[in-house]
Amino acid sequence: MFGYAGKMLRVDLTSGQIQYDTLKEEMINSFLGGAGFATSIIYNEVPPLTPSLSPQNKLVFAIGPVTGTRWFGSSRWVVASKSPLTGIWGEADSGGFWAAELKHAGFDAIVVEGASDKPVFLWVSDGKAEIRDAKGLWGLTTTETEREIKSDCGRRTRVVSIGPGAENLVRFACVIESGHAAGRSGMGCVMGYKKLKAIAAVGDGMPEVADPDELKKLRDQWVEARLERVKARTGMTTLRAQYGRGAHLERGLERHNLPLGNWSLDDWGYDSARAISTDTMAETVQTGMRVPTCWNCPVHSDTMVKIESGPFAVEECVGPEYETLASYGSLLLNDNLESICKANDLCNRYSMDTIEAGTTIAMAIECYENGILTKEDTGGIELTWGNSEAIVEITEMIARRKGFGMVLAEGVKKASEIIGKGADKYAMHVKGSSICEHDPRINPPLALKYATLPMGAYHGKGCPDIPVEATSTQVIERQNIAEVVDSLGVCGATSGRFFSPDRTMTFGFVPDILKAVTGIDFDERKLMEIGERIFTMKRAYITKLGVSRKDDRLPARFSEIPRVVEGVELLADVESLLPSYYNLRGWDENGIPTIDKLNELGIKPL
Numbered sequence: 001m002f003g004y005a006g007k008m009l010r011v012d013l014t015s016g017q018i019q020y021d022t023l024k025e026e027m028i029n030s031f032l033g034g035a036g037f038a039t040s041i042i043y044n045e046v047p048p049l050t051p052s053l054s055p056q057n058k059l060v061f062a063i064g065p066v067t068g069t070r071w072f073g074s075s076r077w078v079v080a081s082k083s084p085l086t087g088i089w090g091e092a093d094s095g096g097f098w099a100a101e102l103k104h105a106g107f108d109a110i111v112v113e114g115a116s117d118k119p120v121f122l123w124v125s126d127g128k129a130e131i132r133d134a135k136g137l138w139g140l141t142t143t144e145t146e147r148e149i150k151s152d153c154g155r156r157t158r159v160v161s162i163g164p165g166a167e168n169l170v171r172f173a174c175v176i177e178s179g180h181a182a183g184r185s186g187m188g189c190v191m192g193y194k195k196l197k198a199i200a201a202v203g204d205g206m207p208e209v210a211d212p213d214e215l216k217k218l219r220d221q222w223v224e225a226r227l228e229r230v231k232a233r234t235g236m237t238t239l240r241a242q243y244g245r246g247a248h249l250e251r252g253l254e255r256h257n258l259p260l261g262n263w264s265l266d267d268w269g270y271d272s273a274r275a276i277s278t279d280t281m282a283e284t285v286q287t288g289m290r291v292p293t294c295w296n297c298p299v300h301s302d303t304m305v306k307i308e309s310g311p312f313a314v315e316e317c318v319g320p321e322y323e324t325l326a327s328y329g330s331l332l333l334n335d336n337l338e339s340i341c342k343a344n345d346l347c348n349r350y351s352m353d354t355i356e357a358g359t360t361i362a363m364a365i366e367c368y369e370n371g372i373l374t375k376e377d378t379g380g381i382e383l384t385w386g387n388s389e390a391i392v393e394i395t396e397m398i399a400r401r402k403g404f405g406m407v408l409a410e411g412v413k414k415a416s417e418i419i420g421k422g423a424d425k426y427a428m429h430v431k432g433s434s435i436c437e438h439d440p441r442i443n444p445p446l447a448l449k450y451a452t453l454p455m456g457a458y459h460g461k462g463c464p465d466i467p468v469e470a471t472s473t474q475v476i477e478r479q480n481i482a483e484v485v486d487s488l489g490v491c492g493a494t495s496g497r498f499f500s501p502d503r504t505m506t507f508g509f510v511p512d513i514l515k516a517v518t519g520i521d522f523d524e525r526k527l528m529e530i531g532e533r534i535f536t537m538k539r540a541y542i543t544k545l546g547v548s549r550k551d552d553r554l555p556a557r558f559s560e561i562p563r564v565v566e567g568v569e570l571l572a573d574v575e576s577l578l579p580s581y582y583n584l585r586g587w588d589e590n591g592i593p594t595i596d597k598l599n600e601l602g603i604k605p606l
């Protein structure tokens, strides 16, 4: 078996049993890897009505056939479970070095079952696994946890872990490796419930690929093509990211893409956007240090920041990327860059999703500004627009579930329901998952994508920069291709060309990569069918939880408050796009996959 490690690990934290399963060919042919493996396991083994925080819920970590090889950006891992945030499909993905190390340690997937009654961590190395005591690690931040495990198990060990936010069952807690977050859906909360503090991996089993020379040739071709593109766009002759994962927020402001005041405004002022933009970051808080960000990727997209003193002092740490600059910045009308760096660092250390955290705080601020919340409710905190000290303070309180933080730790949808008095109109989410920081009003295909993703709104799964002229057919194509990319184990940021409308020049590359890695012929048609199968299974799963057409919609604000672009008022209209979308997907008029469609894709109905 080339590319794959060939083994899946099953760990029952209730009984302490560990099982080593051989990876089945059928699994590879139908699901490819990563997101596909995780989807198949959750769909088949976790009945939809299983409570998210229960020993019966499972947590699946999975990587792809390309992960950990010499392919460019082959750094990705996926984690899936039933979400404690939304109660439906939960999934997140990340890069870094852990995924490659898991492959080298001999596993393609880890299925975590049951729940431990005391803190533990999982250690995997060279085809073996052990459940180890984590009493001394409980309560530590992710940074401290990584440091402790590495000093115990060796510097080469790579660690994904949770911090106090997840231990305290913050519903949007995430899983972190060195400042990289598998951020969405509350996968860290499931780890916290299971008392699984971390998974440490180390190994020497570099995967054998079918044709290393061909893989190298393809990689060189790919790098050359990317370099040409970068050169044409920026004049740079290196793939190293000039600005890390930050962004020019002032350009987002000009394009009307930036979220402003919980999506209620159309302008903020150039100076404010510029104050939290990537250029300002480079001129002020950014250190010169550029560290390798992910396995086998020359892009090095992390930037490091440090704030020596003051209320927002932070040690040198990974700086905020675009989503965080927006969710803790413009969304809250907060133009204090140091406070965003501080909040970002707190979220990483405590393991919390910055998008859900920012959106939940934005809802609370709007409630406060409109008299729905008072100082008594918030424990004396003045939750007003742009109050950077309050924003950082409430972030800490959420992680600790302290005072009013107890309410906000439930995430934007549930917190708004607890607050009541009409707070739900300020809760900006789809299916319980907060809107990412790209405006769907200026981009109808993005609106359709947000509304129909099984996990709720998400900027991944097909890139946020979907062309405005994309048709529903192309939205579906991108959603399916995204499932394939997340199953390959490669980074979406390096594989943007897979999503180009001209698929023959781009996605057409994937069968060649897979052939060189696995020796298996996956043609484009078969890969698209795998992508469709994965997406449809998730949809079939959530429809068993009552999700239907009524839930495929954006918050009312997007169809009530326009963005004005060159004098034209733009509003989101998903409703009118749904009939043709469902029809093209082979779902009924209520958005339920038909039996014929399930049969065609070989999906067993639930």
Ligand code: SF4
Binding pocket: 073, 074, 075, 095, 096, 293, 294, 295, 297, 298, 299, 300, 301, 302, 491, 492, 493, 494
């Ligand atoms: S592009 Fe950035 S996030 Fe993607 S693999 Fe490379 S360094 Fe990691």
